[in-house]
Amino acid sequence: MNAIISASELAAALAGPNPPVLLDVRYELGRPNLRPEYEKAHVPGAVFIDLNAELAGPPGAGGRHPLPDLAVFTAAMRAAGVSADRDVVVYDGSNGWAAARAWWLLRWTGHPSVRVLDGGLAAWEGSLTSQLPEPTPGDFTPAPGAVPLLDADGAAALARTGLLLDARAGERYRGEVEPIDRVAGHIPGAVSAPTTENLAENGRFRPAAELAERFRSLGATDATEVGVYCGSGVSAAQQILALSVAGIPAALYVGSWSEWSSDESRPVAVGPDPQ
Template sequence: MTPIITATELASESAGPRPPVLLDVRWQLGGPPGRPAYEAGHLPGAVYVDLDSELAGPPGAGGRHPLPDVAAFGAAMRRAGVSGSSPVVAYDGGQGWAAARAWWLLRWTGHEDVRVLDGGLAAWDRPLTTEIPAPEPGDFAPAPGALPLLDADGAAALARSGLLLDARAAERYRGDVEPIDRVGGHIPGAVSAPTTENVTPGATTFLPAGDLTARFKRLGASDAPEIGVYCGSGVSGAHEVLALEIAGIRAALYAGSWSEWSADPTRPVATGPDPDSR
């Protein structure tokens, strides 16, 4: 099953005998909050899910968006109506990062039928609603481990034994700027692979699968025994893992990402355009 769905396909499935559970995960780094936008208009039947409080734990040593407590995440998904057997579609305002985070967490915790609306809300050309649904609680029971996950030491090792992709903007990878975290640069050995290059220029829809396959091949995916991804805090990195999945490539996510790595002054930092530049 492809991990993305078009607006046309979603409209058809929503009118069918087995409509998917819809998760509205609108979020932007630094705000504004997504809830007011959701209340102003959302896909019919969609339930709002807050990334900061339901798809992440409290910020701290584990990064700005560490993984949520599994029990709390399961409760949030059941509140939204998610069951183990129900198809789920997540969408956000269009960037795709937040929806990909929801997709990754559900897949990581064992849900097998999860997709992201390609292009997000911007791709939806049908009426919205302000009606807040009250879905029947679902029965989803999270079981972590269905997708590969890296910690800091695992990411450092994979950068040497396989291919570790840095999904942040190239200038942050190089260390030219660092607007958020303690220090700029990248994990030594990591390869720059901005997640913005996974989508159609000027749009928010993913490149065709063949184009994504070619992109990751150029980055070294064909020769790597294992592939990992990190970003700033595990959100845009999930979007890169999703892009790799579209290309038929399984990759691990370093959820703590640069916000965890850079918070520890004992961890090495590389700067410049090359994986091991200083």
């Protein structure tokens, strides 16, 4: 199944006999919970999911957005109506970062059918509502490990043996600026691959063939193991999604730079080259 769904395809699915569970995961770094915006206007039937509280654990040694407590994540998914035998569609405000985090977590915990709305809420052409849904609770039972996950040591090793992509902006990768974390730079051996280049000017994902060519040019081949990190494991999930659209499996380093850079014993590279 394709990892993304168009607005027209979603509208048809919602009008069909077995509509998907719809999750609204609007989120912006540094802003408070966006539930008030959800309550003002959302796609009919969508349930709000709080990224900080339900898709991540508390910030700490594992980074700003470590894996969530499995019980908390499971309870949120069940309350939203998620079950293994029902499709799930996730959307956010625009660039797919937050939606992809939910998509990746559901895939990692074994859900067989999850897609992200291509272009996010901005692409939706149907009506919006302020009416809050009352979903029938789901029975989703997580089975973690269904897709690959990297820790810090695994990311360091993959940067040397395979392809580790850094999904942050180029200036952060090069170490020119670091607005959030302790130190600027990148994991030695990682290749710069900003998520902004996954999207076309209309805010939607580039065609699969274009994405495949992009990642091939960065070093992804059929024989290459691929991993991705970012600042805290959110935008990297969008890169995993883009790779999936391109037909390339990849592992997520959830702790990402926020975890890596917090440990002074770990090496830091700067400049435009992987090193």
